[in-house]
Every structure is written in structure tokens, then in C-alpha cells.
Amino acid sequence: MKLTALLLTSMLASGSAFAACERADLSPRPEIPSGESASFEEMQQARDEVVAYIKDREAFLECATPSSTVNDRMVGNLERVAGVFNRELGSFLKQQVAVASS
Incomplete structure (x- = not known):
């Protein structure tokens, strides 16, 4: 919630x-x-x-040029999303190896 408020404030401040x-x-x-x-x-x-989500936000960050705090938070969020996907992909691949081995 704080991030949303911070993003909105920063975006409104950047105007044009x-x-x-x-x-x-x-x-x-x-x-x-x-x-x-x-x-x-x-x-x-x-x-x-995930790829679309990251590309959209990267393009937005290049266009909007938010404050460094907002930029850092958005980048951190992108890293977390990618990290969650990579962790679940690792679990998926382990599961596939286990099924193929049995």
C-alpha cells in the first residue's frame, strides 16, 4: 500500500x-x-x-523516469517476481526429473 502511494505521488510529481x-x-x-x-x-x-510483466515495467521506468526511491522499489519488485518464477521453475524441473526417473 505504501509503495502504491509512493508510486502515485512520484508519478503525479513528474507530470509531463x-x-x-x-x-x-x-x-x-x-x-x-x-x-x-x-x-x-x-x-x-x-x-x-513474467517476461511481459518485466518488459512492460522496464519500458515504463525508461519513459517515466521516477525518483530513485520509486525506481529502486519497482526494480526490487521485478527481481522478486523473477525470483519466485525461477524458484517455482526449479521445483517444476525437479518434479519432471523425478517423474521421468520413476
């Missing part, structure tokens, strides 16, 4: 820089399935959504 950005095209934060129970298709879809 923010107005030039196409914020409406930002993809929603992806839902990442559990790697232990997800199908190949679910993991593939999650990967595509």
Missing part, C-alpha cells in the same frame, strides 16, 4: 514525463503456479506472463 508514458498498457502482476503441481503449459504461460 508521466503523461507521455502509456501506463494503461502495463500487464498485471502474473500469478505463478506451484512448480510441484503445475503442468508444462501452466509453466510456459507463467514464463510468458
Whole structure:
């Protein structure tokens, strides 16, 4: 909640820089399935959504030029999303190896 308020305040303060950005095209934060129970298709879809999410936010950060605090928080959030996906992908791959070995 604090991040949302901080982002909004920063974006409003940046005025014209923010107005030039196409914020409406930002993809929603992806839902990442559990790697232990997800199908190949679910993991593939999650990967595509994570990639789109990160690309959208990177483009927004280049366009909007938010304050360094907001930028750092947004980048940290992107790293967390990528980290969660990578962790679940690791679980998925272990599960696939276990199934193939049995």
C-alpha cells in the first residue's frame, strides 16, 4: 500500500514525463503456479506472463523516469517476481526429473 502511494505521488510529481508514458498498457502482476503441481503449459504461460510483466515495467521506468526511491522499489519488485518464477521453475524441473526417473 505504501509503495502504491509512493508510486502515485512520484508519478503525479513528474507530470509531463508521466503523461507521455502509456501506463494503461502495463500487464498485471502474473500469478505463478506451484512448480510441484503445475503442468508444462501452466509453466510456459507463467514464463510468458513474467517476461511481459518485466518488459512492460522496464519500458515504463525508461519513459517515466521516477525518483530513485520509486525506481529502486519497482526494480526490487521485478527481481522478486523473477525470483519466485525461477524458484517455482526449479521445483517444476525437479518434479519432471523425478517423474521421468520413476
